[in-house]
Amino acid sequence: MNLWIVGSIVTFAIYLLLTPIDTRAQPRAELPRIGVLELNSKESPTPALPAFQQGLRDLGYVDGKNVLLDYRYADGQADRLPGLAAELVRLKPDVLWLHANPAAHAAKQATKAIPIVVGVSDELVESGLVASLARPGGNLTGLELPPVASGRRLELLKNTLPTISRVAVLVDPAWPDHAQTRGKLERDAAALGVTLQFVEADSAAQFDPAFATIVGGKADALMFLQSALFAVNRWQLLALAIRHQLPTVSYALPFAEAGSLLAYGTDPRVMSNRSAVFVHKILQGTKPADLPIERATPQLIVNLKTAKQLGISVPPFILYRADKVIRRDLGK
Numbered sequence: 420m421n422l423w424i425v426g427s428i429v430t431f432a433i434y435l436l437l438t439p440i441d442t443r444a445q446p447r448a449e450l451p452r453i454g455v456l457e458l459n460s461k462e463s464p465t466p467a468l469p470a471f472q473q474g475l476r477d478l479g480y481v482d483g484k485n486v487l488l489d490y491r492y493a494d495g496q497a498d499r500l501p502g503l504a505a506e507l508v509r510l511k512p513d514v515l516w517l518h519a520n521p522a523a524h525a526a527k528q529a530t531k532a533i534p535i536v537v538g539v540s541d542e543l544v545e546s547g548l549v550a551s552l553a554r555p556g557g558n559l560t561g562l563e564l565p566p567v568a569s570g571r572r573l574e575l576l577k578n579t580l581p582t583i584s585r586v587a588v589l590v591d592p593a594w595p596d597h598a599q600t601r602g603k604l605e606r607d608a609a610a611l612g613v614t615l616q617f618v619e620a621d622s623a624a625q626f627d628p629a630f631a632t633i634v635g636g637k638a639d640a641l642m643f644l645q646s647a648l649f650a651v652n653r654w655q656l657l658a659l660a661i662r663h664q665l666p667t668v669s670y671a672l673p674f675a676e677a678g679s680l681l682a683y684g685t686d687p688r689v690m691s692n693r694s695a696v697f698v699h700k701i702l703q704g705t706k707p708a709d710l711p712i713e714r715a716t717p718q719l720i721v722n723l724k725t726a727k728q729l730g731i732s733v734p735p736f737i738l739y740r741a742d743k744v745i746r747r748d749l750g751k
Contacts, residue, residue, distance in 0.1 A: 451702050452487045454507035454533075456517040456526060458647040460494045465647050466673055467518040467538050470688035474695025486702075493522075495622075495648055497593055500525035508533060514701045518691060519647065521594075523548055527559060534707040536698050537561035538691035543712060552712040560707040561697055562690045565717045569600055569644065569670070570607025572683050575719065576640055576668040577611050579681060579737050587616045587638035587665075589629060589656075591646030600644060623652050630659050641665045643674065650687070653677040657725075666729055675720035675745060680731065682722075685715040718742035 453475075459465050480486045489510050491503035504525040507515060511533075515526050518538040526535045527548060540548070541564040549555035552563070577583060588604065601617060608615045616636045620629040633641060641660055643649050649656060650671065657678030660667045667674075668681040675682035697710055719737075722745040726733050738744060 450485060450487045451514075452489065452510065452512040453698060454510060454512035454515045455488055455490045456500065456504055456507060456515065456522050457490065457492045458495065458497070458500070458519060458522060459492065459651050461490070461492050463651050464492075465518065465650050465687075467687045467691040470691040471516060471518075471538050471695055474692040475698070477692075478695055478699050480695075480699075495593075495651075497521045501528060504529040514698050516694065516698055518687070518694075520546055520548070523559065527557075531558060533558060534701045535559040535561075536694055536701065536707070538694035539564065539687045542566070549712060552714065554708070555710070555712055556708050558707050560710040560712060561694055563712050563714045564685055564690075565715055567670075567684055567717045568607070569604045569642070572668045572670065572681070573604065573607055573613065573642060574611060575681055575683055575737070576642065576666070577613060579733060580640060580666060580731070583613065583639035583666075585614045585616060585636070585638050587618055587633040587636065587641045588644060589633075589641060589649065590617055590619050590644050591621055591648050592619045593621045593648075594644070594646045621648065623648070623655065626652070626656060626659060630663055633665070634663050638665065641667045643667065643669045643679075645670050650674075653679075661725060661728055664729055666725075666731060672718060672720055672743075675722050675743075678722060678725050680722055680725045680729070680733075682720045684717055686718075690715050720745065 457464050457468050482488045489507060489512060491507055493499040493503055500522050508529045514534045514536060516536050517523060517526055520540055523537045523540055535558055537559065538561060540561060543549045543563050544551060548559055549557065605615060616638055618629045618632050620626055653674050654677045661678055666680040669679040670684045672682050672684060672686040700710060701707060719741045720743045721733055721738060721741045723733065724745060724747055
């Protein structure tokens with residue numbers, strides 16, 4: 420072998436022996452980060468959150484493996500949302516996920532740059548959160564509830580139970596816009612010949628006193644207005660309603676599964692599960708301004724098991740119009 424080649428090999432070997440080896444692990448490529456803002460607690464989240472988490476899993480995302488999720492929980496206190504949103508923004512996530520307009524407003528105030536996906540919302544254009552459904556503009560996109568007025572639910576209740584004349588309305592005073600909803604509902608009730616009894620409850624501890632007030636007011640039926648508190652505690656609320664022999668109408672389909680006689684609206688779990696696709700597209704590079712808002716389609720669910728418990732005969736034309744009829748106990 421050529422002496423020059425031999426010398427070069429020896430020199431290189433000596434260099435390798437004398438050069439210190441860096442044994443420190445090389446940094447792993449940074450994972451995409453999702454900030455999650457939840458209205459309720461970690462122990463008792465609203466139905467939207469686990470549905471969104473499942474949507475991510477369906478798309479192959481595993482927390483800590485190929486994505487990082489940072490959570491902030493408001494524990495049912497809407498006034499904490501702005502501060503929690505600001506905390507998430509400081510972590511510089513690639514996208515923020517949340518549900519309901521109070522959280523959406525808090526996130527929009529906290530950032531105009533980080534993409535925001537809202538799993539469940541209503542009147543995004545009217546509330547100034549987006550420019551339009553087709554071209555939302557800005558940094559927010561997601562899914563919106565159909566524009567179903569509470570008066571429509573009251574009408575369905577009256578059509579199902581024509582003899583009712585007094586309906587109690589359970590209201591969460593901490594929920595935004597309930598005063599505006601109340602004014603519209605009173606006008607609709609007057610047209611239907613129904614008197615309304617508004618009863619407030621902003622914690623689970625107030626449910627029993629609220630029902631005592633409702634029963635004392637001799638209400639014929641009960642309506643729930645929108646509230647994260649009510650959604651989380653729907654099984655408890657509907658058990659109380661059935662115990663007091665009160666037929667109910669609700670704004671979201673999971674309430675029917677918990678025992679509401681009627682539910683007219685959408686399933687927030689389906690919407691939130693779908694919103695994971697929006698998050699995926701944004702992580703792939705799509706801008707939120709280029710993702711049109713999707714509006715869910717309202718459905719009517721009738722719970723015949725509850726009707727039997729209450730001794731109610733649901734008119735055939737209501738059953739005919741129903742998108743789903745529950746005939747047995749679905750369990751929690």
